[in-house]
Amino acid sequence: MEIVRCERVKKVYGSGGSQVTALSGINLSVGKPxxxxxxxxxxxxxxxxxxxxxxxxxxxxx
Incomplete structure (x- = not known):
């Protein structure tokens, strides 16, 4: 049984010209055994x- 699902997660640090994307397009699904x-x-x-x-x-x- 799926408990939570995250799709296309992106983590961005900074802003403007110093913006850096650390993660992009991460999918995660957590389920109950x-x-x-x-x-x-x-x-x-x-x-x-x-x-x-x-x-x-x-x-x-x-």
């Missing part, structure tokens, strides 16, 4: 993410 089972045993995880169930969810949800 869902209960997801990829069906792969942690010891057989090809992504090598067998540390926590959370990492399995992230790697195999793509």
């Amino acid at each position: 869902v209960d997801y089972d990829c069906g792969i045993e942690r010891s057989d995880c090809a992504a090598g993410c067998g540390d926590t169930a959370c990492q399995l969810q992230i790697q195999h949800r793509k």
